[in-house]
Amino acid sequence: EVQLVESGGGLVQPGGSLRLSCAASGFTFSSSWMYWVRQAPGQGLEWVANINRDGSVEHYVDSVKGRFTISRDNAKNSLDLQMNSLRAEDTAIYYCARGVDNSAYFDYWGQGTLVTVSS
C-alpha cells in the first residue's frame, strides 16, 4: 500500500524557517517524481515544487523561488521541503504527492501538514 506521511509543520514567525519531510513507503520511491502542493485555509490548491527521480531537476512556483528548496533522499525514501524567509501568505496545509510516470498529475497524496506563519 502506497503511503506518504508528512511531518514538520507548525507555527513559525514571519521571516523564520521550517523543514517539512515526507516519508514514503509501498512503492519504488526512486522511480517517481515527487511534488509538494499546498492549500491555504479554505482556499484552493497550489503546486509549490517538484523534483525528478534522481534529484537533479527541480521546479518551483514563482512565489517561493529563492526561499524554498525541495530535495530527496532515495536511500531513505524521503522527500523534504526547506522553507526559509516564511511569509504570512505561506500559511497552508502542505501535501506531499506522487507524480504518475512522466505526467505531472498526482495519484497519491499524504494527509498534509499545517504550516502557520504568524507573529
Next chain:
Amino acid sequence: DIQMTQSPSTLSASVGDRVTITCRASQSISSSLAWYQQKPGKPPNVLIYKASSLQSGVPSRFSGSGSGTEFTLTISSLQPDDFATFYCQQYNSYPLTFGQGTRLEIK
C-alpha cells in the same frame, strides 16, 4: 502562466442528478488535464487524467471530455458520497495550475 477557470463555482444538485462541471484553460493544454475530488479535511483524490481517462478504482459514473482549452467533468447519476469540491489541474507546462474549485452541494 496558464490560468484554469472552472464553472460554476458552486453547484446545487440532488441524488440521481446528472451534473457537469466545466474547466477552461487560458491557452491550449492538449489533453494534459486531471480532475480531483476533495472532501473536507482530506487530500484530493484523482478521478480523471489525460482529460478523459478514468483513474483505476473510480466509479464509472464519472467521466471527462475535452481537449485544447475546454474540458468537462460529468457525473452521470449523483450519489450521496459525491458531494465534495472538484478541481481541474493542467500539467501541460510549468507552473502547474489548478482551477479555483467547484463546490458540489446537496440541494
